[in-house]
Amino acid sequence: MxxxxxxxxxxxxxxxxxxxxxxxxxxxxxxxxxxxxxxxxxxxxxxxxxxxxxxxxxxxxxxxxxxxxxxxxxxxxxxxxPAREDGPSRLVKINDLVTEEEWRTPLKKGGFHRIGGPAIIDTDSNTGIVYKESWYLFGKRHREDGPALIERDRQTGQITKQEYYKNGRRMEPQSQAPKITL
Known part of the structure; x- marks a missing residue:
């Protein structure tokens, strides 16, 4: 030794x-x-x-x-x-603004993971606009109630891209179910 x-x-x-x-x-x-x-x-x-x-x-x-x-x-x-269970596993701040936030599963070979929010959040350090959100569950891109990937214009915040995933598989966006009136 x-x-x-x-x-x-x-x-x-x-x-x-x-x-x-x-x-x-x-x-x-x-x-x-x-x-x-x-x-x-x-x-x-x-x-x-x-x-x-x-x-x-x-x-x-x-x-x-x-x-x-x-x-x-x-x-x-x-x-x-190892990754924390009670908060993000990685934070980057520029001039006190959080510009990168990553959540990972604390499991040994786990990947990005967060329940109830995006596992990756990227914010433009000049405008303060969140320009990318990625939702993951146990290392696979996944979201039940909306797009698992959202990208925005860094200047305006307008959504430029949305992709839907379940268990790592890309899905077509769910159309709104017709309303039934009685």
Missing amino acids: KISYEVTVGPDEHRPNNADGTVEIWTLNGEYHCEHGPAVITRNANKQIISQHWWLNNQRYRENGPAVIYDDGVMHETSWH
């Missing part, structure tokens, strides 16, 4: 634009691993932490908090591994 700790200066796979910063990496037998904190820490040229990545046995993992935290002063990203 070989535990190693290294510090590199300049860009790496975690932050390729980090030309003047440093990256601290903990490994066990050549794989990302740290039991006492983040296995990868990236700092900018001023030595401020801009990203932290928690790994165990070469898998992103943290029990009581996000396994990835990135904050460069403008963009802030948090990702939970």
Whole structure:
């Protein structure tokens, strides 16, 4: 068993634009691993932490908090591994506006998943308009009561695309049932 700790200066796979910063990496037998904190820490040229990545046995993992935290002063990203049951598994904020939100199933090989709302929500950072919503259930695009994919114009918010899915299969939109009067 070989535990190693290294510090590199300049860009790496975690932050390729980090030309003047440093990256601290903990490994066990050549794989990302740290039991006492983040296995990868990236700092900018001023030595401020801009990203932290928690790994165990070469898998992103943290029990009581996000396994990835990135904050460069403008963009802030948090990702939970394993996925949370009580909230989104990934959030990206730009200037305090949530621009990306992802919900995943906490099951080992689960994909996107959310009951009662879209599993993926993308918002334009300039206009604040939600331009894409994708509904998933256990990794398959799915929605019972409407389109499982909705895309909107980023400037006007007008719907530009709607697709209907059930259990991952694309469906034709349901037409309204005729009203019966007695």
